[in-house]
Amino acid sequence: MSGKNNAATVTLPSAQEIVMERIFNAPRELVFKAYTDPDLIPRWWGPRRYTTTVDKLDVRAGGVWRFIQHDAAGNEFAFNGVYREVVPPARLSYTFEFEGLPGHIIVETVTFEEHAGQTKVSVTGFFESAEDRDGMLTSGMEEGANESNDRLAELLATLV
Amino acid sequence: MLAEQPLTLNGVAEHFEISRPAISKHMKILAECGLVVIRQRGRERYCEVQPAKLNEVSTWVEQYRQTWEQRFDRLDEYLNQQSREESQHERKK
Numbered sequence: 001m002s003g004k005n006n007a008a009t010v011t012l013p014s015a016q017e018i019v020m021e022r023i024f025n026a027p028r029e030l031v032f033k034a035y036t037d038p039d040l041i042p043r044w045w046g047p048r049r050y051t052t053t054v055d056k057l058d059v060r061a062g063g064v065w066r067f068i069q070h071d072a073a074g075n076e077f078a079f080n081g082v083y084r085e086v087v088p089p090a091r092l093s094y095t096f097e098f099e100g101l102p103g104h105i106i107v108e109t110v111t112f113e114e115h116a117g118q119t120k121v122s123v124t125g126f127f128e129s130a131e132d133r134d135g136m137l138t139s140g141m142e143e144g145a146n147e148s149n150d151r152l153a154e155l156l157a158t159l160v
Numbered sequence: 161m162l163a164e165q166p167l168t169l170n171g172v173a174e175h176f177e178i179s180r181p182a183i184s185k186h187m188k189i190l191a192e193c194g195l196v197v198i199r200q201r202g203r204e205r206y207c208e209v210q211p212a213k214l215n216e217v218s219t220w221v222e223q224y225r226q227t228w229e230q231r232f233d234r235l236d237e238y239l240n241q242q243s244r245e246e247s248q249h250e251r252k253k
Contacts, residue, residue, distance in 0.1 A: 007229070008228065008229050008232055012221070018224060018225065020225060020228045020232075024232075024235065024236055025236075025240065025243065026239040026242065026243060030239060034235055040238070043234065044234035044235040044238050045231060045234075047230060048230075121232070123228055125228075
């Protein structure tokens with residue numbers, strides 16, 4: 001009974017934005033809690049084959065978050081950001097940065113709307129520039145270093 | 161524009177209201193990213209699109225989408241599990 005029957009809808013309203021929506025069978029207080037509770041985030045935020053730990057989580061405007069994904073070989077991939085807006089249980093906005101590729105910031109805005117006991121979650125990923133979005137792929141070019149590309153490949157592997 | 165045919169920098173510049181040096185600068189960045197290739201043909205330099213690289217860009221969007229799809233699946237599982245536990249709890253009362 002998992003939600004395969006209601007896959008996310010994806011739209012690309014501009015070159016800088018991707019929007020994903022999904023409906024969950026739960027009241028929005030519960031969904032919002034899953035997004036903001038340090039005990040619940042590890043249960044869904046990372047890929048199944050990684051263990052996710054919450055290093056920092058200060059859910060208020062200006063507060064910092066930092067999550068770490070650990071693989072079986074002991075590698076760690078850390079992600080961090082700063083909350084920009086926190087409006088429980090309706091809206092969250094925060095920056096997202098992979099520490100392996102610093103400087104490429106995505107602003108994610110999540111809204112929670114409840115209808116008849118179900119909650120529509122909408123996630124907007126906003127790339128500060130289209131170049132930044134594309135730069136996630138090609139950022140290794142500037143330094144001419146393969147390391148960034150390797151790390152990017154590792155990141156992409158963690159995200160799939 | 162470049163998808164249709166390779167163009168010279170002047171050819172590209174004709175389509176935009178920005179200066180040719182600005183076009184040149186933008187094109188240089190695209191070339192550094194591997195999204196276009198600039199080839200010398202005689203006296204002119206032509207800009208060509210590299211479709212494979214553009215695909216990588218859409219691949220990235222796809223990766224981002226998959227990341228969220230996976231998170232949504234796991235979140236859905238968690239929420240369903242919660243509501244099952246809650247209804248069992250209700251029954252025990």
